[in-house]
Amino acid sequence: MASTGTTTPHAGHADVHEHGAHDLSFWKKYVFSTDHKTIGIQYAVTALCFLLFGFFLMMLMRWQLAFPGKAIPLIGGLFGEGRAPGGTMLPTFYNELGAMHGTIMVFLGIVPLAVGGFGNFVLPLQIGAPDMAFPRINMASYWFFFLGGVTMLLSFIIPPGGAAQSGWTSYAPLSDIAGSGQTWWIMGMVLLITSSLLGAINFIVTTIQLRAPGLSFFRLPFFCWAQFVTAFLLLLAFPPLEAAGVLQLMDRVAGTSFFLPSGLVVSGQALQVSGGGNPLLWQHLFWFLAHPEVYVLILPAMGIVAEIIANNTRKPLFGYRTMVYSLIFLGFMSFIVWAHHMFMTGMGTTMAAFFQTTTMIISIPSVAILTSLIISLWGGSIRFNTPMLFALAFLPMFGIGGLTGLPLGLNITDIPLHDTYYVIGHFHYVVAPGTIFALFAGIYYWYPKATGRKMSETLGRWHFWPSLLLMNGIFMPMFLTGLAGMSRRLADGGATYAFTKPVLHYNQWSSFSAWGLALFQIPFIINFFWSMKNGEKVDSNAWQSTTLEWSAAGSPPGHGNFKTIPTVYRGAYEYSVPGAAKDFTPQDQRS
Numbered sequence: 001m002a003s004t005g006t007t008t009p010h011a012g013h014a015d016v017h018e019h020g021a022h023d024l025s026f027w028k029k030y031v032f033s034t035d036h037k038t039i040g041i042q043y044a045v046t047a048l049c050f051l052l053f054g055f056f057l058m059m060l061m062r063w064q065l066a067f068p069g070k071a072i073p074l075i076g077g078l079f080g081e082g083r084a085p086g087g088t089m090l091p092t093f094y095n096e097l098g099a100m101h102g103t104i105m106v107f108l109g110i111v112p113l114a115v116g117g118f119g120n121f122v123l124p125l126q127i128g129a130p131d132m133a134f135p136r137i138n139m140a141s142y143w144f145f146f147l148g149g150v151t152m153l154l155s156f157i158i159p160p161g162g163a164a165q166s167g168w169t170s171y172a173p174l175s176d177i178a179g180s181g182q183t184w185w186i187m188g189m190v191l192l193i194t195s196s197l198l199g200a201i202n203f204i205v206t207t208i209q210l211r212a213p214g215l216s217f218f219r220l221p222f223f224c225w226a227q228f229v230t231a232f233l234l235l236l237a238f239p240p241l242e243a244a245g246v247l248q249l250m251d252r253v254a255g256t257s258f259f260l261p262s263g264l265v266v267s268g269q270a271l272q273v274s275g276g277g278n279p280l281l282w283q284h285l286f287w288f289l290a291h292p293e294v295y296v297l298i299l300p301a302m303g304i305v306a307e308i309i310a311n312n313t314r315k316p317l318f319g320y321r322t323m324v325y326s327l328i329f330l331g332f333m334s335f336i337v338w339a340h341h342m343f344m345t346g347m348g349t350t351m352a353a354f355f356q357t358t359t360m361i362i363s364i365p366s367v368a369i370l371t372s373l374i375i376s377l378w379g380g381s382i383r384f385n386t387p388m389l390f391a392l393a394f395l396p397m398f399g400i401g402g403l404t405g406l407p408l409g410l411n412i413t414d415i416p417l418h419d420t421y422y423v424i425g426h427f428h429y430v431v432a433p434g435t436i437f438a439l440f441a442g443i444y445y446w447y448p449k450a451t452g453r454k455m456s457e458t459l460g461r462w463h464f465w466p467s468l469l470l471m472n473g474i475f476m477p478m479f480l481t482g483l484a485g486m487s488r489r490l491a492d493g494g495a496t497y498a499f500t501k502p503v504l505h506y507n508q509w510s511s512f513s514a515w516g517l518a519l520f521q522i523p524f525i526i527n528f529f530w531s532m533k534n535g536e537k538v539d540s541n542a543w544q545s546t547t548l549e550w551s552a553a554g555s556p557p558g559h560g561n562f563k564t565i566p567t568v569y570r571g572a573y574e575y576s577v578p579g580a581a582k583d584f585t586p587q588d589q590r591s
């Protein structure tokens, strides 16, 4: 069915780009590209590499937790006497791994993949735009990310201090007085934040300005809404952390005491600092970013899952408008719940009452979105392909993550749970079998748009089922160890505490599951490369979808995306419309 399009000045512009594309040098085309699709792929591939590295750090930590004090087998000798004498991990090395695992997974892995990768590749296509509003800023955003990532990783080998050791939250005063790695951590963060801010501005302007004619806000695919709201979170939440990072840098290198109290005594020695600062100020500034950041981790995931569910149930999303309003409300609320991470700081009952109330309220829109997605399945004739399997698994996994957040959101129940493995279980359910599964779903789903081929379903299943099982094998026991009181901060997993004895063996469950999970990512890695040459060839609308990225000719579409800018006549999910010729009616189809 031919799609109708109007010729706009943009479309002419797009044509010029398309012809121009042939003349681009290798460097301009693949390295310093300004094409949002290339940048999206650069972001995605880089972030996947970082994710793999962060995963590797975690596997080392899991050895220490399962078998504290035993030499790391095979590779233990590689880390040197300073980190693992005789192959046995020192607590300081464990701290490096912990801080860098968290930082890498969140700031170098998931967010860049979800926003930089999927946002960049998909959003301009879905809104019928020739590119991002500011292609060069987009390129700068990627390169700041890359530099920030490299800075973080290099910190492992930069003397004298190695990598940061103060956790991904970098709490003061520890972070102020920690070794040199902490300085590299801050500098890396400043670069990463700069990258995010450049990206966020681009997403906001692009969504407002470059939507195709007829594509009103309420015709936007839910994925675009999710990216749009996420961009506001990044734009408004990151600057305070960037400022806080610079203050911490000053504390470390310029003798200031923004986060250092007077009279600080470390290991029996009074510290020679001017003092007068407040460690809690850091916590406030950090969580003012980092709570919205957890929604940055989850909203794009919800967006991806929504697209895939509509497509594979062949039905419109249930309650699309409610979902959009929930998203906006959630974005707003995410700025006034941050101190639920700080109930232990003695904030007093008035403050605690405020933050637990807002936290309970914010769970309502999350539940509204999740429920809408579940109801969307009702009565659909579901296609159980690999993207759909991952999207479906996201629902209960995110559900477990969200529900276990509620006891943490209430002051009275958080106090015993805070800093135990229960918290680790909670947030990993939302980000690992939650967000990461959604990201896998997205990779399987949009891969055909990027390469013209589908990934193998067989390998996809070898990836999905064991991963689902093993993810739960890792994180479910953490609720039990956490409820038993096991602290998340111990390099030996709690082996020296009598009260953790009955649950200590769960540490091994988690560890074996984690190593198993690594094994079952191999089918994915093989699939990712093998399918580029050998996957099933598909036409430009691989999944018979309604949204505009599939109307763009070619996989991937040429520079400029659309020969003529499409005109949009309908909402995003017109599947199985009664009386229609096919079970999907693309947004740019007139009738």
Ligand code: HEM
Pocket: 169, 294, 295, 297, 298, 340, 341, 359, 360, 362, 363, 366, 401, 402, 403, 405, 406, 407, 408, 409, 410, 414, 417, 418, 419, 423, 426, 427, 430, 431, 435
């Ligand atoms: C209904 C939803 C949720 C509620 C009520 C909730 C509540 C909480 C609370 C109160 C804490 C602090 C616990 C403590 O340290 O004692 C926490 C930790 C955390 N949550 Fe959630 N949460 C929810 C959803 C999410 C989502 C969607 C994500 C991410 C996508 C997330 C990620 C995190 C992270 C990363 C931490 C731990 C940070 C750290 O201490 O290292 N949460 N959650």
Ligand SMILES: [Cu+2]
Pocket: 290, 291, 294, 337, 338, 340, 341
């Ligand atoms: Cu929070």
